[in-house]
Amino acid sequence: MTQDQTAKLEWKDGAIPVATRFDDPYFSLDNGLDETRHVFLAGNDLPARFQPGFRIAELGFGTGLNMLATVIAWQGAGAPEGVRFTSFEAYPMAVDDIARALDAFPEARAVAEPFLAAWGQGKRVFEVHGLTVEVIEGDAREALTGWDGHADAWFLDGFSPAKNPELWGEDLLGEVARHTAPNGTFATYTAAGFVRRALDAGGFAVERSPGYGRKRHMSRGVLRPQEI
Ligand SMILES: C[S@@+](CC[C@H](N)C(=O)[O-])C[C@H]1O[C@@H](n2cnc3c(N)ncnc32)[C@H](O)[C@@H]1O
Secondary structure, three states: OOHHHOOOEEEEOOOEEEEOOOOEEOOOOOOHHHHHHHHHHHHHOOOOOOOOOOEEEEEOOOOOHHHHHHHHHHHHOOOOOOOEEEEEEOOOOOHHHHHHHHOOOHHHHOOOHHHHHHHHOOOOEEEEOOEEEEEEEOOHHHHOOOOOOOEEEEEEOOOOOOOOHHHOOHHHHHHHHHOEEEEEEEEEOOOOHHHHHHHHHHOEEEEEEEOOOOOOEEEEEEEOOOOO
């Protein structure tokens, strides 16, 4: 990956990273960690569904906040073995920027050290307190097509669909469905109609549910049983 793919940032209120390429913040201006728990964890019925070998995948790794919230929830669920978190990221952040962003969330920062150490060494496959993390660099539209994994739960966390439409296209969301295990689920903060229709076309039963904070709705869904 060439150097100019590294995320370029501005800082809102000195604490919240905003991607200049997309003119959008990495997480909720209200409380990013609470939003992650509401949208991505509860939206996928986690931590209740954690079991040995459970696989989470994510579009948009960003600061790793969702991953760290997952680590905390997984630890609280007794840390079942063999749980994996795979994330796709086109514009990886510099480690110093990640550390600065995580400073706003002491609970997440408290478990972040193994991640920051590995990330600073350029590692993209590493363990965080026993949970295996892999970050696949490159445009998710190509990287996901070539991925040979499946997820039990998807976190769809691109920037807003209006500003980052390439991460919400029908082809890519069809690939998300194709890389979902039987009974697998997705959750996302957006309730945009074209995103919901693309997920439905891909094979998910999509439902709208209450969003976090000022957002009225989010979307979640489960893969429909495949017809044989
Ligand atoms: C809202 S942020 C994700 C926040 C992240 N989940 C966290 O916990 O901090 C969206 C992410 O999607 C990434 N992204 C945007 N377009 C992409 C693409 N085409 N392929 C892969 N990642 C992309 C951005 O670089 C950014 O890191």
